[in-house]
Amino acid sequence: MKCGIIVFPGSNCDHDVYHVLSHVLGQETTFLWHQETSLEGCELVVLPGGFSYGDYLRAGSMAAHSPIMAAVRRHAEVGGRVLGICNGFQMLLETGLLPGAMRRNRDLRFLSVDVHLRVERDDLPWCSGYRRGDVLRMPIAHAEGNYVDTEVALDELERRGQVVFRYVDAAGRLEPAANLNGSERAIAGICNAGGNVLGLMPHPERCAEEMLGNRDGLGLLAGAVAAGGGRVGALAAAGG
Amino acid sequence: MTTPSPAAGEPVVDSVLAADHGLTDEEFGGLCDLLGRSPTWTELGIASALYSEHCSYKSSKIHLRRFPTRSRRVVHGPGENAGVVDVGHGWVAAFKMESHNHPSFIEPYQGAATGVGGILRDVFTMGARPIACLDSLRFGEIEGERGARMRHLVDGVVRGIGDYGNCVGIPTVGGETGFHRSYNGNILVNAFALGVCRQDRIFTASASGAGNPILYAGSRTGRDGIHGATMASEAFDSESEAKRPTVQVGDPFTEKVLLEASLEAMRSGVVLGVQDMGAAGLTSSCFEMAARGGAGVELDLDLVPLREASLTPYEIMLSESQERMVFVTQRGQEKAVVEILSRWGLEASRIGRVADSGRARLTFRGRTVADMPVEPLVDGAPVYDRPAAPPADLHERQRAVACEPPEDPLRALKDLLGTPELGDKTWIHRQYDSTVRSNTIVGPGSDAAVLRLKGTPSALALTSDVNPSYCWLDPRMGGRQAVAEAVRNLATVGAEPVGMTNCLNFGSPENPGIAWQLRECIEGMAEACRAFDVPVISGNVSLYNETEGEAVHPTPTVAIVGVIDRLEEMGAEGDLHQVLACGFWRPGDRVVLLGSDAGEYGGSAYQRLLHGVEAGRPPAVDLEAESALCALLRQSRRAGWLTGCHDLAEGGLLLALAECAMARGIGLRAAVDCGPLSLFSEGQARALVTVPANRTEDLLAAAEARGVPAREIGDVGGDRLVLEFDGGAVDGAVDDLRRVWAEALPRAVG
Numbered sequence: 001m002k003c004g005i006i007v008f009p010g011s012n013c014d015h016d017v018y019h020v021l022s023h024v025l026g027q028e029t030t031f032l033w034h035q036e037t038s039l040e041g042c043e044l045v046v047l048p049g050g051f052s053y054g055d056y057l058r059a060g061s062m063a064a065h066s067p068i069m070a071a072v073r074r075h076a077e078v079g080g081r082v083l084g085i086c087n088g089f090q091m092l093l094e095t096g097l098l099p100g101a102m103r104r105n106r107d108l109r110f111l112s113v114d115v116h117l118r119v120e121r122d123d124l125p126w127c128s129g130y131r132r133g134d135v136l137r138m139p140i141a142h143a144e145g146n147y148v149d150t151e152v153a154l155d156e157l158e159r160r161g162q163v164v165f166r167y168v169d170a171a172g173r174l175e176p177a178a179n180l181n182g183s184e185r186a187i188a189g190i191c192n193a194g195g196n197v198l199g200l201m202p203h204p205e206r207c208a209e210e211m212l213g214n215r216d217g218l219g220l221l222a223g224a225v226a227a228g229g230g231r232v233g234a235l236a237a238a239g240g
Numbered sequence: 241m242t243t244p245s246p247a248a249g250e251p252v253v254d255s256v257l258a259a260d261h262g263l264t265d266e267e268f269g270g271l272c273d274l275l276g277r278s279p280t281w282t283e284l285g286i287a288s289a290l291y292s293e294h295c296s297y298k299s300s301k302i303h304l305r306r307f308p309t310r311s312r313r314v315v316h317g318p319g320e321n322a323g324v325v326d327v328g329h330g331w332v333a334a335f336k337m338e339s340h341n342h343p344s345f346i347e348p349y350q351g352a353a354t355g356v357g358g359i360l361r362d363v364f365t366m367g368a369r370p371i372a373c374l375d376s377l378r379f380g381e382i383e384g385e386r387g388a389r390m391r392h393l394v395d396g397v398v399r400g401i402g403d404y405g406n407c408v409g410i411p412t413v414g415g416e417t418g419f420h421r422s423y424n425g426n427i428l429v430n431a432f433a434l435g436v437c438r439q440d441r442i443f444t445a446s447a448s449g450a451g452n453p454i455l456y457a458g459s460r461t462g463r464d465g466i467h468g469a470t471m472a473s474e475a476f477d478s479e480s481e482a483k484r485p486t487v488q489v490g491d492p493f494t495e496k497v498l499l500e501a502s503l504e505a506m507r508s509g510v511v512l513g514v515q516d517m518g519a520a521g522l523t524s525s526c527f528e529m530a531a532r533g534g535a536g537v538e539l540d541l542d543l544v545p546l547r548e549a550s551l552t553p554y555e556i557m558l559s560e561s562q563e564r565m566v567f568v569t570q571r572g573q574e575k576a577v578v579e580i581l582s583r584w585g586l587e588a589s590r591i592g593r594v595a596d597s598g599r600a601r602l603t604f605r606g607r608t609v610a611d612m613p614v615e616p617l618v619d620g621a622p623v624y625d626r627p628a629a630p631p632a633d634l635h636e637r638q639r640a641v642a643c644e645p646p647e648d649p650l651r652a653l654k655d656l657l658g659t660p661e662l663g664d665k666t667w668i669h670r671q672y673d674s675t676v677r678s679n680t681i682v683g684p685g686s687d688a689a690v691l692r693l694k695g696t697p698s699a700l701a702l703t704s705d706v707n708p709s710y711c712w713l714d715p716r717m718g719g720r721q722a723v724a725e726a727v728r729n730l731a732t733v734g735a736e737p738v739g740m741t742n743c744l745n746f747g748s749p750e751n752p753g754i755a756w757q758l759r760e761c762i763e764g765m766a767e768a769c770r771a772f773d774v775p776v777i778s779g780n781v782s783l784y785n786e787t788e789g790e791a792v793h794p795t796p797t798v799a800i801v802g803v804i805d806r807l808e809e810m811g812a813e814g815d816l817h818q819v820l821a822c823g824f825w826r827p828g829d830r831v832v833l834l835g836s837d838a839g840e841y842g843g844s845a846y847q848r849l850l851h852g853v854e855a856g857r858p859p860a861v862d863l864e865a866e867s868a869l870c871a872l873l874r875q876s877r878r879a880g881w882l883t884g885c886h887d888l889a890e891g892g893l894l895l896a897l898a899e900c901a902m903a904r905g906i907g908l909r910a911a912v913d914c915g916p917l918s919l920f921s922e923g924q925a926r927a928l929v930t931v932p933a934n935r936t937e938d939l940l941a942a943a944e945a946r947g948v949p950a951r952e953i954g955d956v957g958g959d960r961l962v963l964e965f966d967g968g969a970v971d972g973a974v975d976d977l978r979r980v981w982a983e984a985l986p987r988a989v990g
Binding site: 009010012013015016019020049050051053054055056109110111112113139141143203205206208209210211212213214 | 399402403406407408409492493494500584669670671672673674675676678681694816818
């Protein structure tokens, strides 16, 4: 699958996602500059982590108005896959492609730590390598990951099954202490109603190789490039 | 040569004004002789910056010559923005450590942030992409009412480092944090950065080729940081609060963009030299580049992008506004560089050209405001051999104090684990992104960090170390120990040391006792460098870390980078993170103690933190024993025998065992044939290793062959730390120890 990684001047996880998509998963992968207006035929678009334009205002707020975002929006509207990781998730919220907003972390500090996530959906291509209820370990690294929305909107999100990942403890239980950034309903990742746009705060690209001591994130990126909506054997094929 | 003339409103330059600029009468006289006239105000500012301790190393140069600086791996030694060593497989590593002590004490957040920014620029101006940072921090007492300001400093420094490094996207993978009352009036913030690049892509900062254009890129020049270098070359007094404007303000987003744009410009083939504007801003960047290229420069200061139009030439030359660079390009090719920079949203202006005059000629509004010879000002800055003598109370310091054995060693262990000094540092580490760039195999909290080098079978390991108490009691032994511990830390992960950088933090060199400490520490470090064959490839000296006569403990921070040539060799018994990160993980593994101990308590954590005594001789460092131990550890790692390794350092054997147990909550049962006091001895050249039972014989045979004492002391397993000793036993739940350890720092910082 042709993959495009959007590069903002302050992106700093662009090379990491590139490495996994290209070298680990063997996909045709290209960088797309924020000032471009075309996605060059990419089927998967990744908004990577980082600090887009410095994020001195709200994280991702300026990126939402960059030239390439119009193309990303059109891609999403016709069912194309868009994955936002960390800063990319924040941008998806700012563009309105996903609902809700981010506040500063509960204790107002940057958090760089491994967390546990529970997979809430396994009928989406993104999660084709996982089963519902699986507990994954992934690093987070952010200062604004405290997900918030109105109670009504959160209920709607739950009802439509748009919550894809939640922060849990190692045993898969919802515990306030495991929800470090203080997100409403322990939300770590959500998708749009169509399921083709996914945003999450943790970094799957940093835990996709045996060498780094954790491969829990590989399934997500393998799912992102898997054809169709069903399960695929990408995980087994992607051992490298 | 044009004779510059003073402008209206400029102060008259005389020896009094020169003294205000930190120049002695002799230095001012020498400057007048050099110019053949009195300097203008702008020239005085320039000279005072170049002659400052921070820029000129005038009090340390004579001692720094003691360091070995060559090896078959060294590509660039001291003198460039960062040192460069060959790490194999066609790659080189560029690294350096630098202090930002004075600004961080005055304004902790910006001081620490811009410290990180400066060291990153030093690395990427060499053409290397930064891949990791370390931070070595020293604070004063943080507990109680007296510690209120110190807690504010800890918080500000940690946030400043985090916000800057996290935004630029460089992982902070380790470092150290210590607390001691000698830092109550002067904290230390030493930032280290490591970058890598292909061997043929290395750049240097030199200006050559008369007529070649000089481009200015990055942030505009403002009034911040004027005289920062001079401020960093003075002791603090009660007026230091007024120096807040000399602290620069950082913008990590601009740094990130500057990093990417600079690396791209360097790849374009038309850039000849690059230099960042660090301490002393445009002054040092232009003078140093010209000096390295044996050239001169002509600058039109009207072309320097300014934040406000009213800046004077004096202010333009001395501003330390951050995130600014200078490029020298081939003549007629500057457009290509400007295009790259503007694609990244950066302003670039041509501000002058390289000249063959050997002079720096600066014009402003049609007038020559400075015309000075480059080389004599840069390389001919004064060098002092300051009088040095042991401090009067040295004998008193070194007098051994009887050390009482602990009545309850478990209680003593918990008391040590509960101090900010030896407590868990996660509260700090988790404010730093340690995994961005996806190379981190072992991050903060272990003996050495390990980063894979993508596209090669190898990895780099890095660590920073120093024990200021040891250095205060015996600077030569302390200097040796800092290097030995760093080399040992690298050996625990099987890495071969390839180069060292350092940051020498001391009080005023005008005090003979301090000058002696500086000389002795360097001598001890140099001895160890020679013994381990580790060249010093870069470094930084920070003097005048004292307030109202109270100097910091001598703190020669050492950072060493090592190479693991074939990473896969280490992973025979488990995944790489498991076997390389500190901590027990597999029940049933045998625990072997390597090295011997003669009972070393001078400067030990046991005496210092539990008994309030800092006296005696610090642990003796036997360089041969250290070399043998390190060779054994590397051999065992390469053979794939080890499932874990941790060196013995502050706190001794019991603390090291506790750290191994607490890492993953897995205990051990072991026995040693020594008394309870020995459990806290800080004898050097020792390490704990874990091996599968079927590898013990191999390990013991290899140890014997190398003359390293080795004893099997027990087995990994259970959830308690059980250690029998002569006359008793320690028996504690690992979870309890872990709780005390984890809560120590968060409780102290409130």
